[in-house]
Amino acid sequence: MKIIEVETKNRTADLIDRLLTVWESSVKATHLFLSDSEIEHIKEYVPQALMGIAHLMIAEDDTGCPVAFMGVEDGTLEMLFLSPEERGKGLGKRLIQYGIKSYAVERVAVNEQNPQARGFYEHMGFQVYKRTELDEQGNPYPLLYMRLTHKPVEDSNNGEGIR
Template identity: 70%
Template sequence: MQMIAVSERPEHFIQSLVEVWEKSVRVTHLFLSDSEIENIKDYVPQALRGIESLVIAEDGNHIPVAFMGIEEGSLEMLFITPKERGKDLGKQLIQYGIEKYSVKSLAVNEQNPQAKGFYEHMGFQVYKRTFFLRPRNLR
């Protein structure tokens, strides 16, 4: 897999990453309902356009299969298509983020125990817990 830092973010590219996001979320965020996923999905393009550093992983056909977003040394998003999960791609992205962008922190939802376990396996530790009320309607 090739890691690529992305600065140009045309609409067709953003939409391809939204597809990666949705495929990933549907298999990893089982605590979200379909309607919650659809509501959140409306905000994903804005987040992708606005994140300071965006790194993608492409397959051999130059199709994005994963991405991460970094803001001021904090990993803000990391999503991998189900087809590529379990192939060390998450580990490669995290290592790339640490080496190239000095990633030192992240936030993970405790309702996603696989992600929490993955980040702990990568050496991250819980240093603070916060309680967020999930709004009924994100619009």
């Protein structure tokens, strides 16, 4: 598994399509509170977010196929999505550790109805400091805003394969 950072100029339509596949499979596995039509609606905005995020890191499998990605901007983790088959293998932890170390990630917002994500971020050293009733688009999905309160213990291979 290798992790690469992709500059804006190298974010091709093909790459965005492949990341959209990762996003959709991840959301269907973790955002059980969303209906299929809501997922399809949100999906329309994902390519723009992927093109506009300041720092985009992609994890690729041995065949060069994206299996996860993370987007960071101004110290905030804006997106982290893993293919369902990659969950629980330490890849999300590796990505977060890289974001903290390389981009001073200290904030993230998570859907309250996604308790697995909240638990993951708490395990990584984040704590809730604010809650909103609506998400950033005004939909009735409460958000938990989390701040890094202590850095996670780093793995000995942290950053390995990241270029």
